[in-house]
């Protein structure tokens with residue numbers, strides 16, 4: 001009896017070790033579409049890359065020891081010289097860097113991606129452009145190589161080195177087709193590509209990833225389109241070229257035709273942790289089956305995977321609150337590099353000249369040189385002639401920027417359902433008609449909610465609350481409110497807050513008098529969900545413009561510069577199931 005009791009006592013800890021782990025999705029909240037991830041054994045670290053389309057810097061690399069705390073450690077596309085001229089000449093809102101694949105091979109981290117320009121407009125590279133980058137140090141922007149350029153026929157390139165040969169990697173792309181890529185020349189062979197698998201009949205078999213396990217090549221794809229029908233399908237073959245046998249129980253992961261709050265589940269990647277357990281990451285949108293309010297767009301979610309020898313993988317369905325086997329790696333934030341973790345608030349004072357711009361702040365395309373700089377007076381924005389809508393070109397569906405050279409805008413992802421974002425505009429005195437500096441809830445140039453401090457045609461310094469949304473959207477009236485006399489030339493705090501899970505309040509106060517706060521406008525988050533930004537998610541940020549005044553590339557006399565200080569973003573709550581906020 002004594003021995004049994006002793007054994008029981010010894011067994012208890014083992015039982016609790018084996019307990020299922022619990023975590024909350026999304027693990028990478030905010031706009032993080034198309035995650036591709038790996039586990040780097042030598043440093044016991046997971047890495048993920050996600051899509052950024054025309055935002056810049058592009059293709060963030062997140063690193064984690066525990067799959068929950070992710071640190072933003074670099075951007076693969078981080079300098080204009082990697083793709084000279086390309087960014088400004090990319091006009092479409094959903095063009096740019098699509099669906100990267102991140103892999104480790106031969107002591108290097110590799111990222112393959114597809115850059116989509118609009119195919120016209122005289123840019124250097126047109127149509128579908130494959131870009132392959134590598135680094136030995138994923139914690140350094142500068143170490144990411146210039147790209148090897150190649151010309152695939154389809155989007156969403158995978159990268160797969162077959163362990164049984166050391167030749168050029170295989171690149172499977174949308175449809176699903178297969179070629180091999182010469183790493184030096186960018187040549188793809190054979191031409192035309194081999195057809196591997198057309199999926200199970202849904203639209204857009206895409207986002208392929210190949211895995212080799214137990215003598216099989218597994219081909220996992222996204223199918224059904226990236227909206228409510230999105231799903232993950234799998235097939236396998238003994239030979240990489242096929243024939244691929246589809247799994248009888250496809251899809252292996254989806255939330256379609258469910259009432260789940262997490263919808264559009266799909267486009268994922270699988271990887272193994274240090275203990276040999278399998279995991280997956282994919283994208284999802286938090287919008288419920290009605291799918292009207294999901295301003296954070298496509299976010300990255302984590303799910304456990306069971307994959308027995310010779311068997312098909314079993315992916316645990318995506319929910320906000322996950323519980324299951326295997327247990328997570330031990331919590332740790334021991335990650336090198338100087339970027340923020342995904343859950344960190346922004347506390348940026350911007351009072352030091354020349355300090356680097358925080359890694360989690362993004363532009364819409366490469367900014368003009370000198371447009372956004374840190375100075376002792378604040379983060380300086382030199383106004384662009386383009387406002388955040390930009391210039392509409394007759395006959396073109398989306399506005400472009402190249403004629404007026406760039407857009408003075410910088411923002412961060414909305415990463416929480418409920419949050420508070422404030423930033424101080426220091427001593428702004430717009431002199432010319434059209435001058436405006438403000439905050440914006442920005443999805444695309446055609447979907448944004450703005451609160452500006454502007455000089456309008458009546459030559460009165462005013463707050464202007466204004467929404468840009470596609471025709472037919474229930475857009476509230478533009479509101480213009482004179483800036484109180486005593487506030488003019490003072491430091492004014494602009495606020496974007498969430499009174500509840502479906503609305504934004506845009507407010508202003510005199511920084512020296514918090515009680516002076518006035519809410520200028522309230523907007524429905526459905527106005528920045530989907531629309532012209534089906535692949536992106538909201539960025540919260542600031543802009544400075546002269547609203548097209550003058551001619552050429554600059555505002556008249558350089559325009560009225562704006563200085564910004566005390567940038568704060570704090571998460572206040574995540575909706576993880578319909579009407580459940582934690």
Ligand SMILES: *[C@@H]1O[C@H](CO)[C@@H](O)[C@H](O)[C@H]1NC(C)=O
Nearest residue numbers: 084085089121122123124402
């Ligand atoms: C960008 O587009 C403009 C307008 O079409 C064209 O004049 C210019 O040459 C292009 N720039 C590059 C670098 O291709």
Ligand SMILES: *[C@@H]1O[C@H](CO)[C@@H](O)[C@H](O)[C@H]1NC(C)=O
Nearest residue numbers: 175176195196197198242244
């Ligand atoms: C996929 O469909 C195309 C077009 O119908 C066809 O040519 C190709 O053989 C199919 N591929 C496979 C693997 O069945």
Ligand SMILES: *[C@@H]1O[C@H](CO)[C@@H](O)[C@H](O)[C@H]1NC(C)=O
Nearest residue numbers: 194237238239240241242243
């Ligand atoms: C795999 O397929 C290729 C192309 O059809 C063929 O040349 C090769 O012999 C096959 N390999 C095996 C092991 O069946």
Ligand SMILES: *[C@@H]1O[C@H](CO)[C@@H](O)[C@H](O)[C@H]1NC(C)=O
Nearest residue numbers: 019020304316323324325326
């Ligand atoms: C742990 O998770 C697995 C599914 O991954 C489930 O079958 C099992 O019942 C769970 N165990 C407990 C104790 O919750």
Ligand SMILES: *[C@@H]1O[C@H](CO)[C@@H](O)[C@H](O)[C@H]1NC(C)=O
Nearest residue numbers: 499500501502503504522523
């Ligand atoms: C959310 O807040 C907005 C703005 O205050 C309000 O119009 C709306 O009715 C609120 N929604 C709910 C469900 O309370």
Ligand SMILES: *[C@@H]1O[C@H](CO)[C@@H](O)[C@H](O)[C@H]1NC(C)=O
Nearest residue numbers: 385386387389390391547548
């Ligand atoms: C934005 O700029 C364009 C010119 O580039 C102008 O036509 C438009 O009126 C501006 N929008 C606002 C709200 O001032």
